[in-house]
Amino acid sequence: MRIYIKDKPLRIKRPEKVGNQTEFDHVIEDDDLLINERMFQGRLLIRNSNYSTIKSILFILHNKKLKSLDSITVEAKNYEEIVDYIKSKFKILKAGGGVVTSEKGVLMIHRLGLWDLPKGKIEKGESSVEGAKREVQEECNVRVKVKEKICTTWHTYTKGDKSILKKTSWYLMDSIDDSNMKPQLEEDIDEVRWMNEKELNVAMYNTYKSINHVYDKFKKLKKPQSV
Structure with a gap:
């Protein structure tokens, strides 16, 4: 673990x-x-x-x-x-996210000064796949198809007086339609961008270590078509 x-x-x-x-x-x-x-x-x-x-x-x-x-x-x-x-020692929350690929590269979001991958909390009654797909589509306003699981990450944070342990299931996804792509501003996302390999390598210096881990697992699984 x-x-x-x-x-x-x-x-x-x-x-x-x-x-x-x-x-x-x-x-x-x-x-x-x-x-x-x-x-x-x-x-x-x-x-x-x-x-x-x-x-x-x-x-x-x-x-x-x-x-x-x-x-x-x-x-x-x-x-x-x-x-x-x-x-x-923690309250456990489940989340889902995606590494979305197309001929344009890998889809990244910019939130609170850092580059990130689209992800969010799984709602009651959702599977991790359903939640991951919904969150990606909501945060980036793109349509995606889920392919296979990449990995699971765990990270902690504090909310009020509660210690939270978030379990995030990550999936490889294909972009189906990005013609209306835009950031979900109410989630503090100010940019959504397709990145090639060179841009991704730079972005990995300005992100969380857990995202570096997901990206490393993704590269071993499948390299983006255009990078």
Whole structure:
């Protein structure tokens, strides 16, 4: 499981999935070691984690500015229990979004100063596919056809006094009709644009890390026709 907390990726992995430790800048053998923010630098691996460790990690990620941290990977022998524990700390909302392609490139939206992919909350009674398609069409005013799933992302945010964990299902989509394309202004979207590969690579420096992850998964799945 990969969760983005304040745009920092927290990966929970089974021991056999951790891989080569040389991929990390710092490795901490937990064993009830007191975790503190000074340890949160570069690409960090924390081994032999427990519930206390996870609680400390979540607190630090939510409350501290961690400019030197790239990512945290937590080795969890009791993987399912740790994932369930993390989920229990949040209200979970489901969302859907799309990577829309055509001969013009990939469809991006500009919202609140950042480039993004169209997405939104799944309504009651909708499937993730239905919700993703509706949100893309509403935010960009284009007609699309859903093809296949790309990946799922998780990210956290705070709304009032509630901690939210949003699960977003991402789908590859084809553009059917973009003749009336325009941004949904009431959702703070000020631009909708088709981007080629060069433009996308630049946009990825001004977006969320979760969107970079979706884009990387998309590139492995299928390259845009015109880039």
